[in-house]
Amino acid sequence: MILGGTMAQRCKIEDPSGFILFPLVVHSFDLVVSSVGILSIRGTRDSGSKSPIEDPMAILQKGYSITIVLAVLTFGLSTRWLLYTERAPSAWFNFALCGLVGIITAYAFVWITQYYTDYKHEPVRTLALASSTGHVTNIIAGVSLGLESTALPVLVISVAIISAFWLGHTSGLVDENANPTGGLFGTAVATTGMLSTAAYVLTMDMFGPIADNAGGIVEMSQQPESVREITDLLDAVGNTTKATTKGFAIGSAALASFLLFSAYMDEVAAFAQEPFKQVDIAIPEVFVGGLLGSMLIFLFSAWACAAVGRTAQEVVNEVRRQFIERPGIMDYKEKPDYSRCVAIVATASLREMIKPGALAILSPIIVGDI
Template sequence: MDSKGTNMTMDMVVMSAVESLGTTHGDMLASRPSSKSESDEAVSSILLVLWIAAVGFLLVAFRIASWVLSKSEGPPALRKVSDPIREGAYAFFVTQYGAIARLSLILALVLFLSYRFRPVGNNGGDTYSPTVLATICVASFLVGGALSGVSGLIAMWVAVRSNVRVCAQAIMGSYNGAIQVAFRAGAFASILIVSLCLFGLVFLYTVVWLLLGANPLTIPMLIVGYGFGASYVALFAQLGGGIYTKAADVGADIVGKIEKNIPEDDPRNPAVIADLVGDNVGDCAGRGADLFESIAAENIGAMILGATLASTSSLPDGDQVSYTLFPLILHGMGLCACAIGVLAVGTRSDPGAVRDEETPVLRGRMLEDPMVVMKRGLYVTIFLSIVGMWFLCSYFLYSSLYPSAWWRFAICGTMGILTSLAFVVITEHYTDYLFYPVRSVAESSQYGHGTNVIRGIAVGLESTFPSIIVLSIAILVVYSLGYGSGLPDKAAAGVFGTAVATMGMLSSASFILAMDVFGPIADNAGGISEMSMQGEEVRVITDRLDAVGNTTKALTKGYAVGSASMAAFLLFRAFLDEINSILPEGLVLKSIDLAYPEVFIAGLLGGAMVFLFSSLSMSAVGKSAQAVVTEVRRQFNQHPGILNNTETPDYGKCVSMVASSALKEMILPGVLAVTGPILTGLVFKMCGRFSHRPLLGVQAAGGQLMVGTIAGVLVALFFNNAGGAWDNAKKYIESGAYGGKNSEAHKAAVTGDTVGDPFKDTCGPSIHVLIKLLATITLVVGPLYLAL
């Protein structure tokens, strides 16, 4: 048979299978009456499943935690180092989140008062008073903020307890044990955070449905404050933690490595404890809150889009509920896939205790690459996510009215999952020293500090292009698939296709965050082993984990930007749907037109705000680092015995100094991010009132959201990948290339790494949050921009 005949045969087989599944499922759906009771029954059934999933995976997370905490903490020398790290992290966390809580309460009061003037509209036939709307918004805002804060605490709590256990496993010679403790500690944090996010959404949905008897399709619009609260807390958590960790890191490197020529994590460096504390409050607590708000905001946006599509397509009531709650169902499936993927992480063999004839170099060569170990688990997670995606789409998105819709949306979800993998691959190419871009940065270090910085900037700029190409192809493909699904509202179906793709990207979020938290835990383990003067055979294991942890942190940042980009598109459409649900008859907001000068100006302001925010964040790190440098120099000058180990550094002084500076410096960029979008919308609302254009404020806010998101995505990609390239170029030289440690090339690489620290760990991650904060602010406050 020729290839054409073969293809026709395959097409017939696929279509036959699709029609068979559709017919079976369609018969089941046709047997159910379409009524209010059907809608209530569907909501009850799906919510029950979601409650079981949320609570069940919370229990799974605690089971993983009990396994990690059952491992030994090792000899007292390790606790002597780890205890100050734990105490410093807790002290900063309590102070930081106390400040965030006060700011959140002020904003909650402002939201409540502002919502008294919000247009009420007709929410799917349910009309509520401004007081009721304000109460729901503020309650969901506070729940989202509180759970986001708890997520950060959880990530940090497990990190400061597992770092010493990883080091203890290395002392026992268990390489596999060290990897599993570090990774499963991250998995505990990630699974618990995603479960908490799901728990919060299901809780709010259930309460609003039961207490108000609200239309199930309009509830997502009522609880948009949940995403805003999560984003608000995550912004300050990421900013404060990022400023802390990089100020301590930069200050420690400038005086320790460059001026005094002492190794990283050397106990003689007064800033070393502050540096290790920073890994936990920035990379763990900040990233945990970041992931929480990503899932919260994107779930709510996808639920709004699903509800809009279902209602405009005249689907049966039960199917409308399925479309609305489908994003939450997908996250339950993602948790299951990730939990199984975690079990697949482990080395194929463990060398065991060190033998007398082994040298550290030989020992290092025997160790399986930790990245390969983790990728096995990632591939398992991705495979299970794809299988789960097809099953859930066939069950929850099938309709006898539109039988081809479900498999098109399943392809959209699969495309999203593969897009997340593509982002990981691209980021690895530009940030791992196994590949040319990072090696080119290392090579340029031979010629001086300036050439290193120039090449790193070039790599960061270049890295944005392939990422955007992948993102553009993904959005175009999934939109086209949704558009051709057969549903009558083609544009809404296309955007829902992007929503399903975004949910597909986030289906592996738990596993990706586990890889992220693995990084700072491994970094801390290396620092503890160095400060406790462990032997070289221990450092071989912790150094191997630390080097890979650097790359995993970079990969997760690329993944975060990709998911934020996809989410921004769906949240923008959710914003339009929300506004149209409020507008009186005769007024429709179909699109945002940048050809209007006011909208174009608002767009420019959105783009400029990203750069101003980046500048303020970078300056905050610089100011805080200067204070650390001054203090470390003072201690070395006034206590020269520190360098020959006859005097002990005052670690606490640096810890308290960095904490105070970080908390002070996070306020200005944070306030800019929150107030900037609101002021823009209100100013143009007044302009619209005077010019009799009631939609001008909303259009300006939409323009700011569009351009601000585009600028934010590009800048975040640049910051993340440039910083990662500089960091791993330094690691590559430290492995022995171009003269190794203490060479001139190494000193130049340290300079590049110092420049890159605020790029990749402060500005880049904070812009991830800013992108989603822009969208959630616009969703929550957008109705106030209407000049009706």
């Protein structure tokens, strides 16, 4: 609201009320479209199905898809209604695209979180497989997975910031000195768009504790195993929805942090009456560069840990195989085949570090070229 009012004042817009009220209207629509999405959730399993329960995550995703579609429509109507100005007749469309960028970012965060936390997808299954070779490989795989999961959100946020700032910058709104002023407001609109389905996402968040408590009640009341199977499935989906909310909140906070940095530096520059000549993190490319640089540390560490974990699993499986095929090893009657384990480690030390090494070398080149 502050950014919209300030920008309207700089651009000499006669009636700035639309730019000020825009976030309130969008989030009022959020309550409506999220309510429609929540009420649309219905079970579709027929009575003859052999499955004890439908996939709860699929049902929640259908409701979220309906909410997303309605949010896109209401966001477009809101921008045309409140952000249209004669000084830049096409600016509202650019800001509508900024909102679309935010909505797509929110959907991407939900998908990424589901990919890394849902039992159906490879990361969770890989972690479960790592548990079969002991506690150490389980811990290494878990740490690696947690570090790796930061990469995709950072990439999505980086694309969102650059896209929204560019769309706002090219909206046609200029100040009294004919300088484009819509870039920062475009990022704010994208943040608003990302939060335009917040009510539904928070509803998904509440699913987790309810399912968890239901599982506890079933277990303490000694219900049949068939009942516990149903509550275990609901509990697993509840863990995913809880993680989805956290990723959603972190993503919107990352977009908002860019706005806060930019607004702070603008105020300091205006107070000091001197522009920033140092590294300015209020410039989208610089801010995104900082995000990507921080992300590389996590991703490199994740891939290195994953390499160690996979190699450790191979060694554990090889040792187990030798114990089975040569039972005399435990009684010191037979010697283990040490060369086999040495070969596994030596080969893995070369093969597994190709990806982390390529990441460290190619990332600066790719980012610099872009």
